[in-house]
């Protein structure tokens with residue numbers, strides 16, 4: 001596990017990103033543009049999730065991570081927050097069996113203690129049901145914050161190794177909430193903003209970043225294909241020179 005989520009080794013780089021992480025932004029503006037309530041954008045956003053899950057399988061992606069609710073999103077009006085929670089619960093109920101039938105493993109990461117006991121139970125059951133599935137791992141980041149993740153990992157480390165005085169990367173990374181996955185190869189943010197908004201701060205250290213103005217509800221197969229195409233034109237150097245990258249490709 002220690003080789004995961006680290007800048008100390010160079011990960012294998014394939015033409016298709018093994019792990020795609022997405023900030024699904026722009027639901028509210030999508031709806032407002034159509035004179036609809038913001039919640040209509042969130043409902044449409046759930047449909048886009050279904051399409052992108054299918055598209056990732058078609059493209060050969062192994063891990064898809066979706067930012068659904070940030071630790072800062074509690075600052076939104078109460079009715080929007082409660083509608084988002086309800087949508088999350090409904091989507092979980094509706095999609096879990098379909099995901100299981102399609103051999104998809106579902107994970108939910110974030111500080112789940114703030115969710116209702118009912119929702120927490122549903123999450124736990126969905127994860128248990130799909131735990132052995134192997135086709136695609138879909139991670140939903142809910143009440144997630146990158147800083148929360150690093151701090152909770154440090155706290156877990158302090159409990160598991162109380163005498164520790166010097167922390168190295170390999171001590172911390174097994175405790176990060178996505179220790180089961182390699183770091184994202186491709187990060188996508190829809191909705192036009194060019195910021196990380198406290199998403200996977202540690203894990204994005206060497207991820208290729210892709211920003212698009214398309215609002216999340218309009219992000220479909222073709223848009224994912226364009227993002228992957230952009231990824232395929234990048235040269236991932238991980239600190240090395242271009243000549244070294246070319247030489248290592250020839251050698252392998």
Ligand code: IPE
Nearest residue numbers: 024025026027028029030068
């Ligand atoms: C993203 O869309 C969904 C969540 C943050 C839950 P937004 O709701 O942020 O949509 P905009 O950015 O206001 O358009």
Ligand code: IPE
Nearest residue numbers: 023024025067068069070197
């Ligand atoms: C980021 O979107 C979080 C999610 C998509 C869940 P926001 O729309 O909340 O981001 P900021 O606050 O505008 O940066």
Ligand code: MG
Nearest residue numbers: 025026027191
């Ligand atoms: Mg937004």
